[in-house]
Amino acid sequence: xxxxxxxxxxxxxxxxxxxxxxxxxxxxxxxxxxxxxxxxxxxxxxxxxxxxxxxxxxxxxxxxxxxxxxxxxxxxxxx
Amino acid sequence: xxxxxxxxxxxxxxxxxxxxxxxxxxxxxxxxxxxxxxxxxxxxxxxxxxxxxxxxxxxxxxxxxxxxxxxxxxxxxxxxxxxxxxxxxxxxxxxxxxxxxxxxxxxxxxxxxxxxxxxxxxxxxxxxxxxxxxxxxxxxxxxxxxxxxxxxxxxxxxxxxxxxxxxxxxxxxxxxxxxxxxxxxxxxxxxxxxxxxxxxxxxxxxxxxxxxxxxxxxxxxxxxxxxxxxxxxxxxxxxxxxxxxxxxxxxxxxxxxxxxxxxxxxxxxxxxxxxxxxxxxxxxxxxxxxxxxxxxxxxxxxxxxxxxxxxxxxxxxxxxxxxxxxxxxxxxxxxxxxxxxxxxxxxxxxxxxxxxxxxxxxxxxxxxxxxxxxxxxxxxxxxxxxxxxxxxxxxxxxxxxxxxxxxxxxxxxxxxxxxxxxxxxxxxxxxxxxxxxxxxxxxxxxxxxxxxxxxxxxxxxxxxxxxxxxxxxxxxxxxxxxxxxxxxxxxxxxxxxxxxxxxxxxxxxxxxxxxxxxxxxxxxxxxxxxxxxxxxxxxxxxxxxxxxxxxxxxxxxxxxxxxxxxxxxxxxxxxxxxxxxxxxxxxxxxxxxxxxxxxxxxxxxxxxxxxxxxxxxxxxxxxxxxxxxxxxxxxxxxxxxxxxxxxxxxxxxxxxxxxxxxxxxxxxxxxxxxxxxxxxxxxxxxxxxxxxxxxxxxxxxxxxxxxxxxxxxxxxxxxxxxxxxxxxxxxxxxxxxxxxxxxxxxx
Numbered sequence: 001x002x003x004x005x006x007x008x009x010x011x012x013x014x015x016x017x018x019x020x021x022x023x024x025x026x027x028x029x030x031x032x033x034x035x036x037x038x039x040x041x042x043x044x045x046x047x048x049x050x051x052x053x054x055x056x057x058x059x060x061x062x063x064x065x066x067x068x069x070x071x072x073x074x075x076x077x078x079x
Numbered sequence: 080x081x082x083x084x085x086x087x088x089x090x091x092x093x094x095x096x097x098x099x100x101x102x103x104x105x106x107x108x109x110x111x112x113x114x115x116x117x118x119x120x121x122x123x124x125x126x127x128x129x130x131x132x133x134x135x136x137x138x139x140x141x142x143x144x145x146x147x148x149x150x151x152x153x154x155x156x157x158x159x160x161x162x163x164x165x166x167x168x169x170x171x172x173x174x175x176x177x178x179x180x181x182x183x184x185x186x187x188x189x190x191x192x193x194x195x196x197x198x199x200x201x202x203x204x205x206x207x208x209x210x211x212x213x214x215x216x217x218x219x220x221x222x223x224x225x226x227x228x229x230x231x232x233x234x235x236x237x238x239x240x241x242x243x244x245x246x247x248x249x250x251x252x253x254x255x256x257x258x259x260x261x262x263x264x265x266x267x268x269x270x271x272x273x274x275x276x277x278x279x280x281x282x283x284x285x286x287x288x289x290x291x292x293x294x295x296x297x298x299x300x301x302x303x304x305x306x307x308x309x310x311x312x313x314x315x316x317x318x319x320x321x322x323x324x325x326x327x328x329x330x331x332x333x334x335x336x337x338x339x340x341x342x343x344x345x346x347x348x349x350x351x352x353x354x355x356x357x358x359x360x361x362x363x364x365x366x367x368x369x370x371x372x373x374x375x376x377x378x379x380x381x382x383x384x385x386x387x388x389x390x391x392x393x394x395x396x397x398x399x400x401x402x403x404x405x406x407x408x409x410x411x412x413x414x415x416x417x418x419x420x421x422x423x424x425x426x427x428x429x430x431x432x433x434x435x436x437x438x439x440x441x442x443x444x445x446x447x448x449x450x451x452x453x454x455x456x457x458x459x460x461x462x463x464x465x466x467x468x469x470x471x472x473x474x475x476x477x478x479x480x481x482x483x484x485x486x487x488x489x490x491x492x493x494x495x496x497x498x499x500x501x502x503x504x505x506x507x508x509x510x511x512x513x514x515x516x517x518x519x520x521x522x523x524x525x526x527x528x529x530x531x532x533x534x535x536x537x538x539x540x541x542x543x544x545x546x547x548x549x550x551x552x553x554x555x556x557x558x559x560x561x562x563x564x565x566x567x568x569x570x571x572x573x574x575x576x577x578x579x580x581x582x583x584x585x586x587x588x589x590x591x592x593x594x595x596x597x598x599x600x601x602x603x604x605x606x607x608x609x610x611x612x613x614x615x616x617x618x619x620x621x622x623x624x625x626x627x628x629x630x631x632x633x634x635x636x637x638x639x640x641x642x643x644x645x646x647x648x649x650x651x652x653x654x655x656x657x658x659x660x661x662x663x664x665x666x667x668x669x670x671x672x673x674x675x676x677x678x679x680x681x682x683x684x685x686x687x688x689x690x691x692x693x694x695x696x697x698x699x700x701x702x703x704x705x706x707x708x709x710x711x712x713x714x715x716x717x718x719x720x721x722x723x724x725x726x727x728x729x730x731x732x733x734x735x736x737x738x739x740x741x742x743x744x745x746x747x748x749x750x751x752x753x754x755x756x757x758x759x760x761x762x763x764x765x766x767x768x769x770x771x772x773x774x775x776x777x778x779x780x781x782x783x784x785x786x787x788x789x790x791x792x793x794x795x796x797x798x799x800x801x802x803x804x805x806x807x808x809x810x811x812x813x814x815x816x817x818x819x820x821x822x823x824x825x826x
Binding site: 003005006007008010011038041042045050052053054055056057058059062069071072073074075076077078079 | 236237238250251252253254336337338340409412413416428430442443444445446447488489490491492493527528529530532594595596597675677678679680777787
């Protein structure tokens with residue numbers, strides 16, 4: 001189950017949580033784009049993903065298991 | 080499923096306070112900053128900037144400038160012939176050199192390269208630009224209105240309602256629960272609107288670079304930057320160059336704070352060099368730094384919080400409207416994510432708006448977007464605590480996020496250190512010290528994410544046993560010291576035996592910018608892994624020398640030794656002894672590590688300030704200031720304290736004095752340190768830093784970033800202190816004397 005931030009739910013048929021079958025970050029992002037094509041513009045602009053409370057940006061192989069909490073976040077930047 | 084890297088251990092080097100290795104170079108003038116390097120035949124580059132906040136460029140006539148003696152090249156946007164592939168890079172190009180329109184006072188429209196500064200000044204003056212001046216908009220709330228002058232059409236993202244102005248680029252909403260239901264459970268609800276002004280990072284060293292680019296597409300740059308790999312990649316993308324043919328070396332850096340995480344002069348310097356066939360040095364004046372390099376966003380924020388009589392927050396909402404200057408940035412989004420992050424809330428909803436205006440493009444500034452959000456949220460919490468007669472630290476403790484809390488921006492927190500900072504603040508003598516007349520005490524919390532990212536480290540064991548360590552991140556906060564310390568810790572040698580340098584872009588793989596409080600975490604992790612790699616090689620060499628299996632060798636206190644009596648009786652071999660015979664045992668010894676170091680731990684801080692308000696002038700004096708922040712593990716505590724102190728001081732300036740002042744004509748009125756007032760040492764007490772160490776499981780030593788969180792609480796901390804001293808809630812920054820005086824008089 002992937003939690004979306006509020007304004008993204010509008011592009012996933014109003015769902016704040018969507019189900020994606022994925023064992024790693026790449027499968028998650030691919031699965032989201034396939035299941036909810038309206039999310040593609042945001043996915044292409046970039047997102048960060050919180051997996052069990054820690055934030056990941058790019059590492060496709062980051063593992064996700066069945067009990068992982070997965071939260072999509074705006075792509076984060078720092079100073 | 081997070082990989083746990085942390086293992087508790089006793090440290091010998093980490094946690095001590097050795098002399099800083101960059102200190103002597105800096106105090107003797109030996110350190111070479113951006114403008115300190117020259118090349119044979121070098122030209123002086125200079126930029127012509129727009130005097131208008133918003134105008135269409137009808138024509139640019141450079142013929143008179145080109146005819147002047149000593150002028151070797153004049154360039155305009157027409158000389159940037161490559162079209163970047165993505166919008167973000169195209170925006171960076173447009174910010175470096177205007178295309179069809181100028182979008183702010185100071186926007187570059189042309190540049191020259193000449194044999195002397197005087198010739199360059201004359202050439203800039205000889206360029207004729209015909210403008211069609213357009214209406215401008217400077218304020219975020221004005222820019223969001225339908226009918227406001229529009230900077231760029233068609234850039235609105237799909238999340239922005241169609242009926243809103245094209246200046247509104249993004250809308251991002253976060254939260255959970257049902258705030259309307261939560262507000263029904265509150266005994267007291269306070270709703271306020273807050274304003275903060277745009278401020279500049281205020282780094283001492285202006286932007287500077289030296290560029291050489293040949294017609295063959297091969298070039299070199301020397302740049303004052305927070306990320307020379309970013310400079311290489313961005314310039315290559317803008318100019319259509321092969322990144323591998325452009326080598327960039329980072330100079331020593333006189334401050335960045337996020338403001339040097341993009342390019343301003345560098346693509347132009349390369350184009351001038353290519354056109355003139357000569358090296359070109361460009362250096363911004365202070366006026367240019369203020370007018371044309373990134374300040375932070377100015378904001379307009381609505382916060383509503385409901386609380387029970389005993390201090391429990393029942394619901395919270397926030398509307399964060401940030402203007403980011405002329406191009407897209409995400410400060411408002413980050414404000415919406417961070418403002419309520421310190422609290423465990425059942426019902427919360429936040430909306431972040433990112434808006435463009437006719438101001439220079441906002442650059443990152445230490446925890447971008449977060450300080451303004453914290454100012455608004457922490458002010459309302461303070462006011463609620465005051466109205467309900469509750470201790471403001473107790474209220475924060477009652478609502479504090481902890482392990483298992485679902486953050487307002489979505490994820491569930493792992494182990495975090497907010498409560499520890501609040502408990503430390505409550506127990507500190509500062510919190511209970513007496514106050515005098517016209518004095519007030521404020522407290523506030525702050526949050527920042529912290530990042531990791533692409534990182535490469537190479538660690539060479541020299542023939543004499545000394546160690547050369549190369550990293551790819553400009554040192555803006557003591558990273559050369561902390562990398563040397565972590566390498567020394569791992570290798571078991573004195574820190575002085577390790578010298579760390581910042582290598583150029585041709586010497587290591589890709590490195591992310593020095594930002595996001597990432598370097599001590601990510602480069603430190605890579606340094607430790609590179610040292611472990613070198614140790615494995617040295618153990619192999621010792622095993623070969625002794626004729627035993629490598630599994631029978633262990634590394635103890637900087638030497639290989641047999642791992643137990645069955646391995647044989649051999650005296651330990653030190654690094655120096657192993658290095659001395661490296662040619663006989665297989666050749667040079669080096670360790671390296673390349674990683675995308677993701678999974679950095681989030682960070683929290685709590686600040687306390689005492690202020691005194693002069694009722695006759697409205698002037699505010701900071702009497703005492705204490706910072707409590709979780710560092711995970713402080714590698715070099717003096718540098719960590721310096722980060723805490725620096726963040727607090729920049730936040731105090733933001734709270735009390737700093738602001739971009741624009742005239743009706745959209746031109747910046749105070750582009751210099753005489754009129755843009757940053758705090759100086761005589762304005763401030765010693766900032767008292769208290770380091771807490773709650774280990775980050777994602778780092779072998781428990782390190783977490785400390786560079787940004789320190790600027791998040793001070794705006795609110797000072798505002799709460801001033802509001803309590805003045806007896807009236809201050810909601811607009813900066814709290815400059817005229818504004819405070821007007822508030823005191825009920826104006």
